[in-house]
Structures are given as structure tokens and as C-alpha cells.
Amino acid sequence: MSAADAVASRCGAAAGARGRQRQSRPGGRAVRDTLALVLLPLPLLAATLPAAFAGGGTRRWFGGRGESVRAEAQAAKDAAAAAFYELDSAQRDLRISIETIAAVDSSPAARKAAADFEAFGRRIDEVSHQYITAVDAHDLDRDDLEASAAARARAELTQAKDALGNAKTDLDRFSQGLSPLLDKAETQLARLAPAVERARQTLLAASNALDAVRTAGLKADDLAGRLAALAPELTKLNQGAGQHGVADTLQRADRVVRDAEAVRAEAERLPERAREIDRRLVSLRTRAQALTTRSEQVQPILSELRRRFTAACWQDLQRVPQQADENVRQAESRLKEAQRAREDQRWPDATALLSTVRALLNSTDEAVSAAGDRLRRLNAVSKDPQAEIDRTRFAVRDAQRLAMAGRQKPDPQHARPLDDSVARLDRAIAALEGRHPDYWHFLTEMEGVRTTVARVVAQIREERGQGA
Structure with a gap:
């Protein structure tokens, strides 16, 4: 039972006792008054009758002002009771929100919210105790209630009502600040049941797919092992978020869905996979035979x-x-x-x-x-090396024109590799003049020159593209 629950119970008990006291009092007084009238001597009876008819018993009347103060005190008591009820209801509602957040979120912000709520609880206990003390201290239904006592009761009850109202205002402000955390927690809770059910259904689909594969005469021992490994996870899902937490349960459900879906997909692809392996066996065997001939x-x-x-x-x-x-x-x-x-x-x-x-x-x-x-x-280059030379020269000249476009002289970082490429080309051509030219070296040099030139061209275009 929370502090507010204890306070409400105590107030109810006190109010019930006072109600029973009021219900029993008038009847007892009537009996006592009747006995007094019968037993009094005649002269005293004659003196008593006018007073009895005038006011009824020994109740003390203190005029219109006194009754007004009593009414104001009673109104203050009613207002304090209403404030107490509103604060207690707000605390109960907020406790549900805090428990919702705590069940889902373990972040520092969520822990701070729980700690702040506990601090509010202690404050609410204090103002509730103040209210109960004020209620217990003043019986506004007493016949002999003094005007000064009624005024004190009104003041104390009004003070208790203000304290309860201030606590309620601060609690409402605190509750509004919890909206982001509460929205996040409620979103996760709303995902919980569908996520768990989706995990169960995905496991069932994977199991059915595995059964269909086995019925077709195909083994799937590795898939069966992977599916069996998910059994403990399903057990934990069935045990519920109350035992394992909402966040862990959601993560577990997502993991089960992912793994079970992978098993299902592989099981459904298994017949086609077997056919594909058969085709590859035939194709690669044929290719190996062909390569034997070519080698x-x-x-x-x-x-x-x-x-x-x-x-x-x-x-x-x-x-x-x-x-x-x-x-x-x-x-x-x-x-x-x-x-x-x-x-x-x-x-x-x-x-x-x-x-x-x-x-x-x-x-x-x-x-x-x-x-x-x-x-x-x-064979081609030994018959006509000029074709390879022309191809390489064209690439170099094209790069040189690009390097000079819009400039009086080329950028050194472009000109240097292009000049080196020209020199490399000339050396490769000169090497062909020997008795036994190395044509393969010539071809690799031509290819190297073209690679360098292409890299310079790409660099120039990239730099000018960035400048634009």
C-alpha cells in the first residue's frame, strides 16, 4: 500500500468513526432529556420547560457570525478533502507511468525520473500528514464549537489545502516533463505483443519449411540444428516480459524472427540449391575436360x-x-x-x-x-610496330593539349609525368633498332606510357571539375 493509500484509509476510518458518533448522539440525548423531565421536582420542571422549548438541550448558540465561521471552516475542510483526493489520484496515475517507463527504459533519464518520483512521494506524505492532522484536530460537528476554534480549523485546513494544491501543481509539471520517456515506453509496449507473436509465427513457418524439405527426401541437418538452437529463445519469449524485461524481450523477438526467417528461406531454396549444384558439377566437369585439351x-x-x-x-x-x-x-x-x-x-x-x-x-x-x-x-608488333607507336603518341599528344587548354604553360605536376612519358616512348622505339629487339618489353612500355597518360588526364579533369 502506498503512502497515499494509507492516508486515504486513515481518513476514511476517522470519518466513519465520527459519522457513527453523530448517528448515536441524538437518540441518547432524547432518552436522557425525557428521563430528566420525569424525575425533576415540579418547580424545577416548570423552570426548565421554557429553556427546552427555546433551544433544545444544552447546545450553545453563538449567533450568525459564529455559524458563518463554522460554515467557512466546513467549506475549507471540503476543499482540502477535494485537493487531497486530486493529489492522490494524480500520484496513482503517475506511479503507473513511472512503472511503465521503468519496465522498458533503463537509461539515466529513466532512473532519474524514478528517483524524482520517490522524492515527490515523500513530499506528498508530508502534506498529506499535514492535512490529516488538521482534520483530526478539529471536530466541526461539535455542538459547543467555539468561533475561535472554527476559525483556527479554517486557517489550518486552508493551509493544508494550499500545500496539497502546490504539490499537485508541481506533480503535474513533473508529469508533463515525462512525456518523451512515456511515449517511448508506450511505443515499445505496443510493439511487444505483435513482436512476440511474429517470432512465434516465423518459427512455425521455418519448421514447416523444414518438414517439407525432408518430405522431399533432402537432408537439412544444419538447418535443423540452427532451428533447434532457437528453442531456448522461444521458451524465454513464452515466459514473458515480466520475467525478462520489455527491452530484452523485444530484442529477443527480433533476433528470433531474423534467425528463423533465414532458416525458412534457406529451407525453401534447398531444392533449387540441389539442382544448381548438379548443374555446376556437370558444367565444371565439361570445362575441366576442355581445358585439358587447350593446355x-x-x-x-x-x-x-x-x-x-x-x-x-x-x-x-x-x-x-x-x-x-x-x-x-x-x-x-x-x-x-x-x-x-x-x-x-x-x-x-x-x-x-x-x-x-x-x-x-x-x-x-x-x-x-x-x-x-x-x-x-x-606477331602483330613484329610485323608493324608503328601502329602501337601511333596509338601511344596520340594518347600523349591528347593529354598535352588538355594540359595546355586555357593556360600559357602547363601545371608542373601535369607536365612532368607527360614529359617523362615522351622520353619513355622514345627509348622504347629506339630499343627496336637492335638485331633481336625485345618486342614484349616494347609492348609493356607502350602500355605503361598509356596508363600514366590516362592517370594525368583523369587528374586534370577532376581538378577542373572541382574548380567549376
């Missing part, structure tokens, strides 16, 4: 390169045939392992092995293609 053609290409060009043009390709054979053998071995994994329905293993096979075959394909491409390019 056999590398040796004749190397022989021609050795016969017609200097060693620098083909030395880096010497190990291509051997590396191609090794890669193809490894790829075929991994394909057999992937086939066994597919038969055992170890889907992740099969997928990983096929990725390894693809990487091996890609590397082999590039190496075999490089040998043929090298011979083609060397």
Missing part, C-alpha cells in the same frame, strides 16, 4: 615463341603447361569430392568445393589464354 596446345605455342623471339618474350610462360596440368588434376579431384558431398547432401561442403574448382579452372584458363595472346600480340 595441350601451350607447348607448341611456347616452341614458336622460343624460335622467333628473345627469351625475355616468353620466359615467364615457361611453367604454364605444367601449372595447367596440376590445376586441372586438382580441379578434377575436387569435383569428385564435391560429388560425394552432393550425394551425402552436405550442401555447404559441396558449394565450397565447387567454388575451389571454379577458381582453379579460371586460373588455368587465364594462363593458357595468356600464352596464345602473347604470341598473337608479338
Whole structure:
């Protein structure tokens, strides 16, 4: 029971006792007055009758002013009671808000709000005690109530009412300041039930998808294990936010939805995944066979390169045939392992092995293609190196024109690499004049010059774009 509850109970008990006292008093007085009239001697009876008819008993009357003060005191008492009720109701409502915030929010702001509310509670206990003391100290229904006592009662009750009202005003202001925290907490509470239900439904959907896959004859042991790992989380969701907290329950529900949805999606994709693995097995096996045939053609290409060009043009390709054979053998071995994994329905293993096979075959394909491409390019440049020279000169001159556009002289950071590129181009051309020119070096130099020039052009355009 809160402090306000205790105060209300105490006030109710006190008021009930006073009510019972008032109900019993008039009847007892009537009996006593009747007995007095019967037992009094005749002369005294004659003297008493006028007084009885005039006022009734021993009640003391103090005129219109006295009755006015009594009425004012009673009005003050009623106003104080109303203020007490309003403060108690406001405290009860605010306690619900504080408990709502505390159930959801553990931030420093929420903890401070709870502490401030406790401080308000102590203040409310004080003003409530002041009110109860004032009520208990003055019985406004007494027949012999003095005007001065009624005035004191009015003053004390008015003071208690003002204290209760001030506390209520401050409590309302405090309550208004809690709106952001309360809105956030209520939003999370509103999410709670739908989030938990969504988690349950997602788990059910994942379980149904897993059953359908197994009915189709496919294994899904890894998915079943992942789904089983969510069982403890479901248990905690069923235990509710009262035991685990609203924030943790919301996070748990979101996590269950995410993980269960992933299991469901993978289970539904599993039949297609099996078909895709079957297709890849056939495709990669065919590609490995084709690369075996192509790699056999590398040796004749190397022989021609050795016969017609200097060693620098083909030395880096010497190990291509051997590396191609090794890669193809490894790829075929991994394909057999992937086939066994597919038969055992170890889907992740099969997928990983096929990725390894693809990487091996890609590397082999590039190496075999490089040998043929090298011979083609060397044949072309040995017959007509001028085409490569013209292509590179055009790139350099185009970059020089761009560097001079709108300027009297080019920026040194642009001119220097362009000048170096011109010198590099001239050196590469001069190297072709020997008896056994290194055409591969010439081609790589031309490509290097064009790369440098392209970088300078990109830099110029970026700088001018920023300046615009």
C-alpha cells in the first residue's frame, strides 16, 4: 500500500468513526432529556420547560457570525478533502507511468525520473500528514464549537489545502516533463505483443519449411540444428516480459524472427540449391575436360615463341603447361569430392568445393589464354610496330593539349609525368633498332606510357571539375 493509500484509509476510518458518533448522539440525548423531565421536582420542571422549548438541550448558540465561521471552516475542510483526493489520484496515475517507463527504459533519464518520483512521494506524505492532522484536530460537528476554534480549523485546513494544491501543481509539471520517456515506453509496449507473436509465427513457418524439405527426401541437418538452437529463445519469449524485461524481450523477438526467417528461406531454396549444384558439377566437369585439351596446345605455342623471339618474350610462360596440368588434376579431384558431398547432401561442403574448382579452372584458363595472346600480340608488333607507336603518341599528344587548354604553360605536376612519358616512348622505339629487339618489353612500355597518360588526364579533369 502506498503512502497515499494509507492516508486515504486513515481518513476514511476517522470519518466513519465520527459519522457513527453523530448517528448515536441524538437518540441518547432524547432518552436522557425525557428521563430528566420525569424525575425533576415540579418547580424545577416548570423552570426548565421554557429553556427546552427555546433551544433544545444544552447546545450553545453563538449567533450568525459564529455559524458563518463554522460554515467557512466546513467549506475549507471540503476543499482540502477535494485537493487531497486530486493529489492522490494524480500520484496513482503517475506511479503507473513511472512503472511503465521503468519496465522498458533503463537509461539515466529513466532512473532519474524514478528517483524524482520517490522524492515527490515523500513530499506528498508530508502534506498529506499535514492535512490529516488538521482534520483530526478539529471536530466541526461539535455542538459547543467555539468561533475561535472554527476559525483556527479554517486557517489550518486552508493551509493544508494550499500545500496539497502546490504539490499537485508541481506533480503535474513533473508529469508533463515525462512525456518523451512515456511515449517511448508506450511505443515499445505496443510493439511487444505483435513482436512476440511474429517470432512465434516465423518459427512455425521455418519448421514447416523444414518438414517439407525432408518430405522431399533432402537432408537439412544444419538447418535443423540452427532451428533447434532457437528453442531456448522461444521458451524465454513464452515466459514473458515480466520475467525478462520489455527491452530484452523485444530484442529477443527480433533476433528470433531474423534467425528463423533465414532458416525458412534457406529451407525453401534447398531444392533449387540441389539442382544448381548438379548443374555446376556437370558444367565444371565439361570445362575441366576442355581445358585439358587447350593446355595441350601451350607447348607448341611456347616452341614458336622460343624460335622467333628473345627469351625475355616468353620466359615467364615457361611453367604454364605444367601449372595447367596440376590445376586441372586438382580441379578434377575436387569435383569428385564435391560429388560425394552432393550425394551425402552436405550442401555447404559441396558449394565450397565447387567454388575451389571454379577458381582453379579460371586460373588455368587465364594462363593458357595468356600464352596464345602473347604470341598473337608479338606477331602483330613484329610485323608493324608503328601502329602501337601511333596509338601511344596520340594518347600523349591528347593529354598535352588538355594540359595546355586555357593556360600559357602547363601545371608542373601535369607536365612532368607527360614529359617523362615522351622520353619513355622514345627509348622504347629506339630499343627496336637492335638485331633481336625485345618486342614484349616494347609492348609493356607502350602500355605503361598509356596508363600514366590516362592517370594525368583523369587528374586534370577532376581538378577542373572541382574548380567549376
